Amino acid sequence: MTLLTFRFAPSPNGELHLGHAYSALLNRQMAARAGGRLLLRIEDIDITRCTPEFEAGIFRDLEWLGFEWEEPVRRQSEHFSEYRAVLDRLIAEELVYPAFMSRGEIRAFIAETEKRGRDWPRDPDGVPRYPPLDKALPTKERRRRIAENKPFAWRLDIEAAMARVPGALSWVEFTDETMAATHTVDATPQAWGDVIVARRDIPTSYHLAVVVDDALQGVSHVVRGQDLYAATSVQRLLQDLLGRPAPRYLHHRLILGSDGRKLSKSFKDTGLAALRQAGVSPQDVVRLIGL
Ligand code: GLU
Numbered sequence: 166m167t168l169l170t171f172r173f174a175p176s177p178n179g180e181l182h183l184g185h186a187y188s189a190l191l192n193r194q195m196a197a198r199a200g201g202r203l204l205l206r207i208e209d210i211d212i213t214r215c216t217p218e219f220e221a222g223i224f225r226d227l228e229w230l231g232f233e234w235e236e237p238v239r240r241q242s243e244h245f246s247e248y249r250a251v252l253d254r255l256i257a258e259e260l261v262y263p264a265f266m267s268r269g270e271i272r273a274f275i276a277e278t279e280k281r282g283r284d285w286p287r288d289p290d291g292v293p294r295y296p297p298l299d300k301a302l303p304t305k306e307r308r309r310r311i312a313e314n315k316p317f318a319w320r321l322d323i324e325a326a327m328a329r330v331p332g333a334l335s336w337v338e339f340t341d342e343t344m345a346a347t348h349t350v351d352a353t354p355q356a357w358g359d360v361i362v363a364r365r366d367i368p369t370s371y372h373l374a375v376v377v378d379d380a381l382q383g384v385s386h387v388v389r390g391q392d393l394y395a396a397t398s399v400q401r402l403l404q405d406l407l408g409r410p411a412p413r414y415l416h417h418r419l420i421l422g423s424d425g426r427k428l429s430k431s432f433k434d435t436g437l438a439a440l441r442q443a444g445v446s447p448q449d450v451v452r453l454i455g456l
Contacts, residue, residue, distance in 0.1 A: 169201030170385045173232065174375070176208040177219035180436040181226045184390065184420040184428045187454040189232045191417055192388045194456065195342055204382055205234035209242045210367055210374050226437040230447050239382065241374050248369035251377055251407060252319060252362065260326050260406060261362050263307055263317040264299045271296060286358070289395035294358030295320060319363040321402075323355055330405045336397055339415040342388075347413065352398040360399050372399050380409035388415045392427065420454055 173189045175181060181189075196203040205227070209215035227234070255261045266274070274296045275285045286294045300322060302310075311317070334352040354360075361370045369377075379387065379400075387397075394416045404411050420435075422428050428435050440450065 167385075169196070169199045170204065170383050171196040171199075171201055171388060172204040172206055172379070172382065172384050173227075173234070174206040174208050174378075174389075175223055176211070176215060177223055178209075178211060178214040178216075179219060180222055180438055182420075182428045182435045182437060183440075183450065183454055184435075185226075186230055186437055186450050187420050187456065188388070188390060188417065189227060189230060190451065190454070190456055191342060193232055195344065195386065195388055195415075199344070199386075201386070203232075203234055204384070205232075205238045206378060206382070207238060207240045207242075208371070208374065209240060210245075210248075210369055210371070212242060212367065215242070222438060226441075229441060230437070230450065239378060241369075241378065244374075244378075245368055247381075248363075248374055248377055251373065252368050255321075255362060255406070256319070258329075258406075259322070260329065261319040261321055262300055262302075262359075263311065264295060264320040264359070264361070265310055265315055265317045266296065266299060274298070288357045288360075297359075300359065316365045318361050318365050320359040321362050321399075323357070323359050326402055326406055327355065330402065334398075334401055334405065336401050336411055337413045339413060342415065342417070344386075344415075350397075352401040354398040354402040356395070357399055362403075372396065372403060376400050376403040376407065376409060379412055380404070380407075384412050386415070387412045388417060390419050391416045392419060 171192045173192045175185055193203055195201075207220060207223070209220065252261070271293065275293050278285050288294055299320075334354070335349050336352060337347045338350045340346040340348060360372060362373050363369055378384075397414055397416070401411060403409075419427055422435060437450070445453075
């Protein structure tokens with residue numbers, strides 16, 4: 166029998182809060198009940214926002230909470246060459262294209278279009294979809310811009326990608342943390358338009374690194390917040406394009422602040438370090454998050 170494998174994958178770009186505690190401890194609980202493995206992955210591809218101090222804070226907070234993870238911990242920033250190799254494959258298969266437009270240019274294009282009375286489509290995060298101009302650039306023009314060192318990101322050609330995957334795209338979602346029942350969710354990656362697969366400064370994006378790592382680490386069960394539900398569509402598509410297996414998913418409820426809004430890394434009062442300093446115990450945290 167193969168062991169079920171769970172993972173908690175925080176980004177060290179801020180302090181952990183009660184929402185992270187819920188996600189980490191739910192993963193621990195589900196792994197323990199299933200007799201499965203529990204991994205910790207540090208998602209620090211954003212080298213400008215992630216810091217060693219925040220990473221040290223994550224380890225401190227997780228130890229305090231009693232989250233027990235397997236060594237070694239995978240730190241994404243140490244694996245850029247692996248993501249690069251996968252990106253090269255997508256480039257060779259013409260599933261991605263260089264996207265040159267700056268934020269200002271995108272804004273101007275959309276403002277111009279909307280002035281003519283047409284609402285520009287937004288992605289599930291509410292961000293305007295990438296305009297189709299760069300996708301239509303002739304190869305010669307692409308080469309010229311690259312030779313001129315014009316900065317660019319790699320974006321997925323969503324139409325080409327959808328045409329490449331045969332049949333319907335879906336994933337298996339658990340109904341709750343008991344894993345007693347599942348349902349099938351249709352993936353709708355088109356809603357995102359041409360997503361970024363590699364940013365200007367690094368050879369990957371959140372989606373690409375997650376897909377590569379979940380497969381590489383044999384993650385069978387992805388348990389993460391409801392806020393990433395729509396992102397799963399993109400990740401399912403990348404898994405199919407790259408021939409990676411699809412894990413099963415549970416997108417759990419979010420812990421909300423007293424104002425009813427999603428917690429953010431800047432809400433000091435729900436930060437785990439601040440709670441600890443105020444004398445709150447790990448048992449109190451478990452009660453606070455209702456686990
Ligand atoms: N690193 C992501 C975050 O901190 C989580 C990614 C995932 O669980 O797939 O929001």
